[in-house]
Amino acid sequence: MTPQPPAPRPPRSVSRSLGRLAGNRGGAVSLIFAVAMLVIIVAVGCAIDYGYAVRQRDYALGVLDTAVVTAAANLMESRAATDAARTKVASASVDSYIASSNATGLLADARTEVVTSGLGSTVTATADVSVPTSFLGIIGVDRIDFTLSSSSESTSTPYVDVTLLVDTSGSMALGATAADIDRLVANVRCAFACHDNPGADSFAWAAANGVTLRYDLIRQSVLNFADYIEDIDTVGHTRVQIYTFDDSLRRNLALTTDMVQVRANLPAAPQTSGETVGGTRWWTYADTIPGLIGGGGDGTSRAKAIKLVMMLTDGVQDPNRTWTWDTPLRDYVREFDPTVCDTLRMQNAKVGVVQVPYLDLTGDWGYDATLGMPSLLGRNGDRHADTTYALQRCGGDLYHLATSAESVVDSFKTLYARAVPPRLSR
Template sequence: MLDKLLGDRSGNFGIMSALLLVPLIAAAGLAIDLTDALEARNQLQGAADAAALGAVAEKSIGTAEAMKMMTDGAITPAVQDAEKIFAAQIASATGYTLTDHAATVTKVNNQLTAMFTYTATVPTTLLKVIGKNEFTVTGQATAVFQTETYRDFYLLLDNTPSMGVGATTADINTMIAHTSDKCAFACHIVNNGVEDENSYYNLAKSLGVTIRIDVVANATAALMDTAVSVRRSDNQYRMAVYTFGQKAEDTKLLEISPLTDNLVDAKSKASLIDLMSIPYQGYNKDQQTDFDLAMKNIGDKMGTPGTGLTPSDPEKIVFFVSDGVGDSKKPTTCTKMLTGTRCQEPIDTRACQPLKDKGYKIAVLYTTYLPLPTNSWYNSWIKPFQSEISTRMQNCASSGYFFEVSPSQGISDAMNTLFLKIVSTPRLSG
């Protein structure tokens, strides 16, 4: 009887099918349920990525808060921001149950790191036949953002008489055509507090001639607007403004605006920058442009240079704007031919090096010294080294911090270009 049963082949297909049905269902279920789990994970990962990136985005609450922090640590508003972004991203998602999630956002030096983790369960369908009721999916998203460096800018603006030259070739030609000695310089003569009505300074104004210091003053004021528009917090950039002095009888650094993060106030003060006055033509043999002394004195104003990683440890940058020709009493170390003890030379880079050695950076905007072929003084003393001025000014600057601009190119645009080059925007990575 048993032999007959075992030898009967008529029901084998049904038995074999029944035996194979469970693993076939399990295999099909595995493919289907894994696809569902992967889809759920992709949704959650996308939401986590958005949360981490959003928490430290350039214009985020977290970045703004981090820029104000004097020490390292967690940034609670950024955590809350990440949570909101994640919730918004998964609001309409289905097919899984979120069991856990967490966000952390921390600041270390000038780097922000956001991390978002999640755990969810995805119910199975066909795999339930083998007792597998759910899959667990987990993931993590990390975003890193480096905030801008904190910087203090000390604007050192050459306002000595040579910056009274016409701002453009057309302005120069107008002055030459209206002066008996064909002078392109609008000399600002003030004697005992009384303005000389016949000075070329007043002539320039009556002719509608723009002189170079006017352009520098306007450009400096405009620079404050640029700084405000790109800074990420009120204390990120501070600025101080200095010139070489109000009058030739007292040549020293003149503080136009003290170091401040109130750039609106600094702008107002910068717009009033004026040409240094002289009591009469040829006063003190025209020795009013002492770059060596100016560089030393600005260094004394700046304090200890920092890393720029925190508001309390900012980088210190000299933002130097000049036509690059020194004219001072310098009897022993002049790099060009003397007239008695008077030294006329391209800037002596030995005055710049001590600042760089101490850790300060020097940004140089060279306002091209325009040839004045009708002027005998220029032909005798400046023309012989005209070709060296730009090179010396570039050598004074820190690497990458030099810009030369001719009047026709626009000093305001040049100042903004150099400033933006210094404060180039960092990149977000995740």
């Protein structure tokens, strides 16, 4: 067997030096301490530098998060029609917010893009953050780098065609509250069908004496709705038209995005000049309503606008006021037929109903002779209960019972918010 060569030995001078070091305990301790201190300094420096970098990263991410949410909100207010145009708007918004937050040094190269799908848009901003070090330069690390990304999803205002279908029959001249009804009874001796006698015209007396009527609340509900649409839709996606009904169905205002026009075309005052006007001949025109509304869409474009019909009524139809002396006609004072609402939903329209119910009129001869009579639908209760049943069937999930003056004036706002949820961003 060939012998292995001996292991190499250090030169004699090195051996002597190591021997002296080994024999010098103070030198060994100094060397170990120096090495340990270097390690400790690097470790502590690393912790300090990295902790500072993380704080800077978190600050930069917070700025970026808020910047994209702000950009998404601004995007919804813009009329940008393409992703390129939307990206331009969003980029300017992100850059502006970063500058206002004094974070340009950290987020100088933020990159923004927008991707749209239907009514939804996603704003994404990405940035590379580089934080200089103070201690890690000892080991050649001059900067700590992070890549940050933040997104905000938004849903813009859909295209909606709103039809306000407002009852302006004589019953809208009833007192709005129990106190108003009491004042009418005390001064004109009735509260229901009072316009049959010109000497007891409740509408004229109420207007002259500051009594609030249902009609006053209806007008205010339209005004409040116009204000609401202006607040939530700054891009003109919502159009409103107004139809009123009593003896006939009339269009007060064609579809418009101009809420000034809505305010200028409020429902006219109820006709209370005699017994042959001011009725609610619902059965004669209800079938024409679906054709006036048309088919609904998903709201992604004007051609695919959501169709929303919101009706405000007490739900009572009658031929005219001759039932006060023509007894057989009293059976015609009854609930609406809600079939038209089913037809509207079949053509993908949304139907909402605000019921302004009759307050307690027990003891008023006109009420007792009509709505106070037993149900004509074979149900328990009276005809007034029939009206609630029919309107609930008509409105479904979008039925709203307005039992106070406040709930009447806010009723269209309430229904719209339920039918078309407000835009969101996060």
